[in-house]
Amino acid sequence: MSMSVLKRAAATVAAFGVVAALCAPPSSADPAVAVTPPVPMTTPNTDACPHRTDPPPAVDESEAVAPGVPSPSPLPVPQRPVGGDALGGCGVVADPAAGPLPDRLNSSGWLIADLDSGRVIAAKDPHGRYRPASTIKVLLALVVLDELDLDSSVEPTPADWSMEGDSCGMGPGGRYTVRDLLTGLLVVSGNDCASALAGRLGGHDAALAKMNAKAAHLGADDTRAASPSGLDAPGMSTSPFDLAVIFREAMRNPVFRQIVALRTFTFPGYPKRPDVPGDVDHPAWTMHTSNTLLRDGWPGMLGGKTGYTDDALKTFVGAAERDGRRVIVTQMYGLNEADNMYSQQAERMFDYGFAAPPDTSVGTLDVADPPSAAATTAEPGHDDPSPASVWTAGLVAFAAVCLTAAAVLWRKRSRR
Numbered sequence: 001m002s003m004s005v006l007k008r009a010a011a012t013v014a015a016f017g018v019v020a021a022l023c024a025p026p027s028s029a030d031p032a033v034a035v036t037p038p039v040p041m042t043t044p045n046t047d048a049c050p051h052r053t054d055p056p057p058a059v060d061e062s063e064a065v066a067p068g069v070p071s072p073s074p075l076p077v078p079q080r081p082v083g084g085d086a087l088g089g090c091g092v093v094a095d096p097a098a099g100p101l102p103d104r105l106n107s108s109g110w111l112i113a114d115l116d117s118g119r120v121i122a123a124k125d126p127h128g129r130y131r132p133a134s135t136i137k138v139l140l141a142l143v144v145l146d147e148l149d150l151d152s153s154v155e156p157t158p159a160d161w162s163m164e165g166d167s168c169g170m171g172p173g174g175r176y177t178v179r180d181l182l183t184g185l186l187v188v189s190g191n192d193c194a195s196a197l198a199g200r201l202g203g204h205d206a207a208l209a210k211m212n213a214k215a216a217h218l219g220a221d222d223t224r225a226a227s228p229s230g231l232d233a234p235g236m237s238t239s240p241f242d243l244a245v246i247f248r249e250a251m252r253n254p255v256f257r258q259i260v261a262l263r264t265f266t267f268p269g270y271p272k273r274p275d276v277p278g279d280v281d282h283p284a285w286t287m288h289t290s291n292t293l294l295r296d297g298w299p300g301m302l303g304g305k306t307g308y309t310d311d312a313l314k315t316f317v318g319a320a321e322r323d324g325r326r327v328i329v330t331q332m333y334g335l336n337e338a339d340n341m342y343s344q345q346a347e348r349m350f351d352y353g354f355a356a357p358p359d360t361s362v363g364t365l366d367v368a369d370p371p372s373a374a375a376t377t378a379e380p381g382h383d384d385p386s387p388a389s390v391w392t393a394g395l396v397a398f399a400a401v402c403l404t405a406a407a408v409l410w411r412k413r414s415r416r
Helices: 003-015 017-023 131-145 178-187 191-200 204-218 238-248 255-259 342-355 388-408
Strands: 092-094 109-114 120-125 262-266 287-288 301-309 313-322 325-334
Touching: 109 238, 109 342, 120 238, 120 342, 131 178, 131 191, 131 204, 131 238, 131 255, 131 301, 131 313, 178 191, 178 255, 178 262, 178 287, 191 204, 204 238, 238 313, 238 325, 255 301, 313 342, 325 342
Parallel strands: none
Antiparallel strands: 092 120, 109 120, 109 325, 262 287, 301 313, 313 325
């Protein structure tokens, strides 16, 4: 971590001493072994729409542009909210008749919807712009399924197998098919596979252009892919709503459904390199899905895609089935807590979605057919907040900054 990040974190604590005190670990906590904040993260208050145009500020230099290169402009905000007027709210939107919402959801933005009908059951900041991390690989997978022969061979490059972050373990002389790479992309979130697939699509820039054209075609107006893998890059954004739209489209493809349902996959190896002293053959290996709910056999889990970067925090999109009904959930800008992991939160979200009456609807993922605003119930306060609510939102926002800084200091950097 750079010294600038440490200085910014220290400055935040100094400036907001009261909030820092609330966020600080107990005196008995050992920072050397702390993996998650010992105090449960308060769900960030988004009523004032802090992410209507841009994701939260980056915590490092991963999105810095080259000198003389302008930063990407924010994506336009549609005049009318995609999916229905109620989804234009930035706080919680839900139908009280569906019962109490799941507790301890610490993501800034989330969404629960019926996968088949497209009815949005409940959401929080559904069109808030957040970084997708590796969940953007679902969009890359859609382009690959559209354009590439799954049985064609791919010759990886040094740039592919040298990618930062999670890897499938590609290497020189390895024999891979597009299907192998697509599977590695979705099962263990291989950034090397993302790079190689982008190469087959015409290169980094061409792949991004195709991904963004696909997002636009789907009506995902909050989405801009800036890296094929989901590694943080200038201009990257999506939203809980868009992520659900993209994953729902992917679940219509039988190959995608089959791959994201895999708990394990045997990924090809590659031969030893004669130019590397002492190198040995690298045999095929069995990879295990990064989707905790699927790996642990949570009943009804159909598949999903995880993500994490220091700037995006925890992201997830997935679908499950119960009694013939399929529900999709998305989580963005969240944290794993020791007793409140993303998967545990997702379970509660699924339970809520399955328990809601089938006709519950505060919006729709079918962007061409939004419901009437009169048919929905939104949480009050995000259009004309009172001074007291503004003050409260500010205090909660300061707490979220403190907690995020603490999480960055305590967590080992990950790119999953």
